[in-house]
Amino acid sequence: MRGARSSGWLIAVPMTALALATVYPMLFTTNVAMKTQREYILDRFALSRSLRWDNVTTAWTNGGMARYFVNSLIIVVAAVALLLLLGSMAGFALSHIRFRGSQALFLGILAALFIPFQVIMVPLARTMADSGLIDTYPGLILAYVAQFLPFTIYLMTSYYSGIPREIVDAARIDGNSLYGVYRRIMVPLGRPALLSIGILDALFCWNDVLIALLMMPSAEHRTLMVGVTTLRGQYSNDIPSFAAGVLIAAVPVLIVYLIFQRQIADAITAGSTKG
Amino acid sequence: MPSVRPASAGRTDIAAVPPVALMGPGQAAPRRRRRGHDHLAPYALLAPALLVIVMFRLWPLILGVNFSFTGDGDRNGTPVGLSNYTELFDDPVFRTALRNVGLLVLLLPVAVAIPGLLATFIFLRVPGHRVFRNVYFFPAVLSPVIIGAIFNLLLAADGPLNAGLQRIGLGSVDWLGEPKLAIFTVVAVHIWATFGMALVVFLAGFATLDTTLLDAARADGASTAQVIWHVIIPGLSRTIQFVFVTTMIGMLTSMFGLLFVMTAGGPGGSTYLPEYYIWIQQGQMNRPALASAASTVLFLVMLVVGLAQIGLLRRGRRED
Numbered sequence: 001m002r003g004a005r006s007s008g009w010l011i012a013v014p015m016t017a018l019a020l021a022t023v024y025p026m027l028f029t030t031n032v033a034m035k036t037q038r039e040y041i042l043d044r045f046a047l048s049r050s051l052r053w054d055n056v057t058t059a060w061t062n063g064g065m066a067r068y069f070v071n072s073l074i075i076v077v078a079a080v081a082l083l084l085l086l087g088s089m090a091g092f093a094l095s096h097i098r099f100r101g102s103q104a105l106f107l108g109i110l111a112a113l114f115i116p117f118q119v120i121m122v123p124l125a126r127t128m129a130d131s132g133l134i135d136t137y138p139g140l141i142l143a144y145v146a147q148f149l150p151f152t153i154y155l156m157t158s159y160y161s162g163i164p165r166e167i168v169d170a171a172r173i174d175g176n177s178l179y180g181v182y183r184r185i186m187v188p189l190g191r192p193a194l195l196s197i198g199i200l201d202a203l204f205c206w207n208d209v210l211i212a213l214l215m216m217p218s219a220e221h222r223t224l225m226v227g228v229t230t231l232r233g234q235y236s237n238d239i240p241s242f243a244a245g246v247l248i249a250a251v252p253v254l255i256v257y258l259i260f261q262r263q264i265a266d267a268i269t270a271g272s273t274k275g
Numbered sequence: 276m277p278s279v280r281p282a283s284a285g286r287t288d289i290a291a292v293p294p295v296a297l298m299g300p301g302q303a304a305p306r307r308r309r310r311g312h313d314h315l316a317p318y319a320l321l322a323p324a325l326l327v328i329v330m331f332r333l334w335p336l337i338l339g340v341n342f343s344f345t346g347d348g349d350r351n352g353t354p355v356g357l358s359n360y361t362e363l364f365d366d367p368v369f370r371t372a373l374r375n376v377g378l379l380v381l382l383l384p385v386a387v388a389i390p391g392l393l394a395t396f397i398f399l400r401v402p403g404h405r406v407f408r409n410v411y412f413f414p415a416v417l418s419p420v421i422i423g424a425i426f427n428l429l430l431a432a433d434g435p436l437n438a439g440l441q442r443i444g445l446g447s448v449d450w451l452g453e454p455k456l457a458i459f460t461v462v463a464v465h466i467w468a469t470f471g472m473a474l475v476v477f478l479a480g481f482a483t484l485d486t487t488l489l490d491a492a493r494a495d496g497a498s499t500a501q502v503i504w505h506v507i508i509p510g511l512s513r514t515i516q517f518v519f520v521t522t523m524i525g526m527l528t529s530m531f532g533l534l535f536v537m538t539a540g541g542p543g544g545s546t547y548l549p550e551y552y553i554w555i556q557q558g559q560m561n562r563p564a565l566a567s568a569a570s571t572v573l574f575l576v577m578l579v580v581g582l583a584q585i586g587l588l589r590r591g592r593r594e595d
Contacts, residue, residue, distance in 0.1 A: 011396050012402045016403065018393075022414055026413075026425070028428070029425050044435055097316065109324075116528040116577065118549070120332060120339055122339055122557050146328065150332070178316035179316060206418070210532070213554075213558070214557075228421060229420055242424075243428065250417060253421075256416070264412075264416065268475050
């Protein structure tokens with residue numbers, strides 16, 4: 001912005017206001033979660049003077065967030081592990097091996113990318129119910145893998161396409177089979193992509209509510225996000241405990257965001273620049 | 276290509292041929308050793324992924340379209356022709372849902388322009404651009420459910436936003452209770468929650484922009500507005516196209532969490548979107564066939580909107 005210094009500062013003012021508007025809701029919620037009910041009713045905005053963790057423990061134990069948290073953790077870890085395994089295998093095959101039908105398969109997977117969950121959810125629920133997978137961990141894990149696999153394969157394929165053929169070539173000359181190349185070359189070299197795509201997949205699964213609602217009807221199988229939707233009814237008169245429940249669900253994501261910000265942005269932009 | 280291929284592979288056995296670049300000259304010996312099981316390798320590597328995608332994505336799509344032409348309840352499984360579709364378009368709630376889709380399409384340019392403009396200023400190094408970039412992206416990682424829950428607090432009749440409005444002398448507003456207003460409130464929250472995603476995509480697009488053009492325009496004395504209009508927008512047309520399509524897909528398929536938590540389709544069914552209608556018909560009303568018909572309509576809407584946008588933007592680019 002050479003020669004436009006003053007106008008730069010002029011634009012920075014509304015942009016700062018917007019930045020505050022971006023973080024304020026989360027700060028407000030955190031503050032409310034630390035208040036007593038009385039404090040909240042008397043003044044919504046004042047900083048909490050008591051800084052109590054009681055609300056968090058209430059939501060964690062009485063509110064059932066502990067159980068939902070564990071459910072979510074199990075499901076997300078399993079789904080992401082499967083996504084990365086299947087995604088990297090397929091990505092390797094599509095990027096470095098020439099075989100009959102490879103182009104058609106890649107296009108088919110791309111097409112699957114554009115089928116929204118809402119369009120297939122009715123028959124999917126029926127298929128899952130017929131095969132006894134509804135309301136089970138494997139059922140929801142499979143639903144997540146199916147939902148995010150085309151995206152994962154697409155990104156892994158484009159990442160692996162950037163690995164020079166010569167590296168694969170050299171491994172083959174050393175007598176590796178294609179499976180050996182996958183294990184010894186593709187998995188280790190794919191680590192940065194596996195990390196960023198894995199984090200993005202984990203966020204998608206962790207944040208989902210529609211698929212979880214559909215696949216896990218019973219209360220003891222609720223994921224954390226479905227748990228959040230039940231907080232309102234549970235704590236309609238206890239706003240601080242409600243805010244504490246929301247905070248419990250948000251904190252893991254905030255931590256992941258603070259640590260892996262760059263990887264998340266990388267994974268998102270990888271999809272856009274290649275497309 | 277064929278000249279690099281070893282004679283032994285022939286034309287009947289393309290699958291057995293490793294990628295051209297994998298074959299260094301004179302590597303006959305190791306190739307013989309691995310040919311046996313390697314020609315199945317790509318299929319073995321792809322099989323689990325394909326199985327999942329075909330079974331749980333492609334097959335349900337066909338099943339669902341087929342399902343939408345059958346009946347619910349007593350007539351479960353029997354063909355009913357187009358009666359689900361006629362019922363659908365007679366249902367005022369579904370019509371509202373479609374009208375809201377129209378509204379989303381109209382608001383789309385706003386949802387794209389906001390991150391686009393912000394990205395432009397960040398790219399032009401407005402003071403504090405690094406901080407802005409990181410802060411703006413933050414809500415994009417939060418679940419719609421969490422965002423909805425937080426905004427329920429903020430927008431409540433006695434919530435902070437209204438308290439603030441009253442403090443500066445404006446009356447309080449029933450953000451989610453007013454049928455005409457509620458859908459705009461929800462869309463605004465959705466844009467607040469997702470503009471960071473588009474912003475990051477825009478910034479990646481800027482990174483590929485030819486800066487010599489920018490410098491040239493500057494040297495010729497172009498204003499910031501002229502630079503945006505004549506250099507940045509044409510240079511970013513692919514990115515803009517991508518953001519348009521993904522933002523539209525996001526509006527049509529990822530507002531369920533917000534609707535579920537903030538309005539439950541109300542007040543008076545005014546905030547229904549097709550995805551919420553599908554959920555209600557499938558889960559609450561026990562009308563899976565009708566829900567399937569709505570799914571098929573949603574799919575067609577997305578297809579049409581997506582293709583139309585790509586078409587429009589393509590034409591726009593050609594005129595440049």
